Amino acid sequence: MNKRQRKKVRKKAAIQHYKESGEDLLHCEQCGKKLDVLNEYHWKWGTCGSYCYGKLVGVYY
Ligand SMILES: [Zn+2]
Numbered sequence: 370m371n372k373r374q375r376k377k378v379r380k381k382a383a384i385q386h387y388k389e390s391g392e393d394l395l396h397c398e399q400c401g402k403k404l405d406v407l408n409e410y411h412w413k414w415g416t417c418g419s420y421c422y423g424k425l426v427g428v429y430y
Pocket of ligand 1: 399402417421
């Protein structure tokens with residue numbers, strides 16, 4: 370699968386996930402910044418970086 374196809378598949382999966390759980394995988398859960406579906410960190414944690422993830426889970430206040 371090439372990069373473009375992978376992106377398409379992930380976007381589709383994200384939209385499906387949003388419909389099912391209401392969780393938006395295309396935007397950072399913490400700051401709302403647009404996420405790159407092909408960035409493994411973004412995809413896995415749903416945040417744009419470790420700082421936002423830390424805020425989300427309560428590591429930073
Ligand atoms: Zn963020």
